Amino acid sequence: MITDFELPRGAGMVRLGPEDRVIIELVPEGARVLDLGCGEGDLLKALTVIKGARGEGIELSDACIQACVRKGITRVHHSDIDEGLANYSDESMDFVLLTNTIQVLHKPLQLIKEMARVGRKCVVAFPNFGYWRVRVQLLLGGRMPKTGRLPHEWYESPNIRLLTLLDFREFCRKAGMRILKEIPLRTGGLGRTRRANFMPNLRADVAVFLLEKEAPK
Amino acid sequence: MSSDAPKREFEPGSVGLVETRYFNFAQPPGELTLECGKKLGPVTLAYETYGKLSPEKDNAVLVLTALSGDAHAAGYHADDDKPGWWDVMIGPGKGIDTDRYFVICSNVIGGCMGSTGPSSVNPETKKPYGLSFPIVTIRDMVETQRLLIDHLGISVLHAVIGGSMGGMQVLQWAVSYPDRVRLALPVATTGRLSAQAIAFDEVGRQAIMADPDWKGGDYAGTEGPRRGLAIARMVGHITYLSEQSMHQKFGRRLQDRAEYGYGFVPDFEVENYLRYKGDAFVKRFDANSYLYISKAMDYFDISRPTGSLRAAFVGVKSKFLVISFSSDWLFPSAQSRELAQALRLNDAEVVYTEIKTDYGHDAFLLESGELSAIIGNYLAFARDGGDRKGT
Numbered sequence: 001m002i003t004d005f006e007l008p009r010g011a012g013m014v015r016l017g018p019e020d021r022v023i024i025e026l027v028p029e030g031a032r033v034l035d036l037g038c039g040e041g042d043l044l045k046a047l048t049v050i051k052g053a054r055g056e057g058i059e060l061s062d063a064c065i066q067a068c069v070r071k072g073i074t075r076v077h078h079s080d081i082d083e084g085l086a087n088y089s090d091e092s093m094d095f096v097l098l099t100n101t102i103q104v105l106h107k108p109l110q111l112i113k114e115m116a117r118v119g120r121k122c123v124v125a126f127p128n129f130g131y132w133r134v135r136v137q138l139l140l141g142g143r144m145p146k147t148g149r150l151p152h153e154w155y156e157s158p159n160i161r162l163l164t165l166l167d168f169r170e171f172c173r174k175a176g177m178r179i180l181k182e183i184p185l186r187t188g189g190l191g192r193t194r195r196a197n198f199m200p201n202l203r204a205d206v207a208v209f210l211l212e213k214e215a216p217k
Numbered sequence: 218m219s220s221d222a223p224k225r226e227f228e229p230g231s232v233g234l235v236e237t238r239y240f241n242f243a244q245p246p247g248e249l250t251l252e253c254g255k256k257l258g259p260v261t262l263a264y265e266t267y268g269k270l271s272p273e274k275d276n277a278v279l280v281l282t283a284l285s286g287d288a289h290a291a292g293y294h295a296d297d298d299k300p301g302w303w304d305v306m307i308g309p310g311k312g313i314d315t316d317r318y319f320v321i322c323s324n325v326i327g328g329c330m331g332s333t334g335p336s337s338v339n340p341e342t343k344k345p346y347g348l349s350f351p352i353v354t355i356r357d358m359v360e361t362q363r364l365l366i367d368h369l370g371i372s373v374l375h376a377v378i379g380g381s382m383g384g385m386q387v388l389q390w391a392v393s394y395p396d397r398v399r400l401a402l403p404v405a406t407t408g409r410l411s412a413q414a415i416a417f418d419e420v421g422r423q424a425i426m427a428d429p430d431w432k433g434g435d436y437a438g439t440e441g442p443r444r445g446l447a448i449a450r451m452v453g454h455i456t457y458l459s460e461q462s463m464h465q466k467f468g469r470r471l472q473d474r475a476e477y478g479y480g481f482v483p484d485f486e487v488e489n490y491l492r493y494k495g496d497a498f499v500k501r502f503d504a505n506s507y508l509y510i511s512k513a514m515d516y517f518d519i520s521r522p523t524g525s526l527r528a529a530f531v532g533v534k535s536k537f538l539v540i541s542f543s544s545d546w547l548f549p550s551a552q553s554r555e556l557a558q559a560l561r562l563n564d565a566e567v568v569y570t571e572i573k574t575d576y577g578h579d580a581f582l583l584e585s586g587e588l589s590a591i592i593g594n595y596l597a598f599a600r601d602g603g604d605r606k607g608t
Contacts, residue, residue: 009598072599072600074567077568
């Protein structure tokens, strides 16, 4: 079990979400990893410490980059991933990660193609809008749902591209991506995080997809 | 009052009383050969140090100056009311923490702040060099600093930091001496001066050279081209601010009057401010030095020897923290981004951040919790934040 851990010399804690733990298991030892929208760098740092990865991040918020530096991360670039990955050469990464970020992008289709160009494999994790609690709020309450993972009011939410697992599968077909693994997770409630392999689009509040580019026909 | 003046008290976080020191070298016949091919010697380089060098000599941080900066970066000289130019950044517990680091601030040759420059006396003629002073480049400045670091017995610098022209020197250090710079922090700078920045420099130089008091650079013993230099500084100062910061600071407010003067008197606060800045600059800076140093910046193009920025950074070994400011239009963020990417393509470990601010290019000199924090954290944590555990 991969747990949160403390960094040496007062550099603070590395805190991992359930989907982060799944991703760390997916990434092989020593991989070259690019984390798009790396936030405060917890996953990136965990990958370098636990997997000896050569981790690199892209982040738009200077406050988040500040937090990355505090964790001793030495590869992170201020950039807007909606503008693409033009400075990253083809297959220069083993893994390109997009965690809890696809729902805020303006051009997700363009970005997923860029991810497939730069990385041999891609990982996308996102909150599932098909989750039953979301559905119930809309169906019975008649209002835009708010959950722990999607906590914002509709008028101030950065999440402009809400999607379900079914939507994402179709999106992958359209983008020419093959789904290698689909890991739906139930993280809500009091219990431990579990896989939601049965009726995932209803029972998972978050999912991790491992993808690769379909071989050209 | 007794003749023993009471011991001067300094605010917490100040390095206290400091003195400028002078490193003299390149005595003939061992003159320094400059990039332009000419020789210069003897050479004096002004510098200050703060904090203590560790017994392992592994905690040295070299701070480099912008166009008009001097070696006095922090603390107070005996006759100072105001502290050094980067006192907000350097001191005990500050971004560059003098409790942990031995900080060296080196001035540049070509200047007029105690280092050899056009106003120095040429030992051959016993007269000030004036325009007979050879053209110096950023690479020449770095070469003299390298000799200073040798002189101080330091083989590897923990970090080299500088803003604006100081950032150019940082880049040159990392390229010229990859094994001697652990962390390189170029702030609000560029790998090559843009046409726009060269253009502004040229306006400044023309203002100086068009002043009849400049006398072809041979104005020693007179007041010199005061008007020209003041105008050069006024133009420069506009480029250091931003449209937003000027609007916030001055707007269209009138200076000491309720109505327009309907004449060519200084009506607006902003006019008054620029005149004040120009006049203050004339008191402390030499016009010929302005010509030489601005020219050194114009010539700076780290990619010139190799043809591309990417090729320029082949072989760099330092880790980089590249910082730009969102409202800096003299050295816009795009130029720092380009630098960071060129370094990244050479597999260098690079953090690039753009700090959001309205203060324009000058933001690096101002009190900023964010800038101090990122520099402090980078100096402290980048060292063991390598790719792999334990490196």
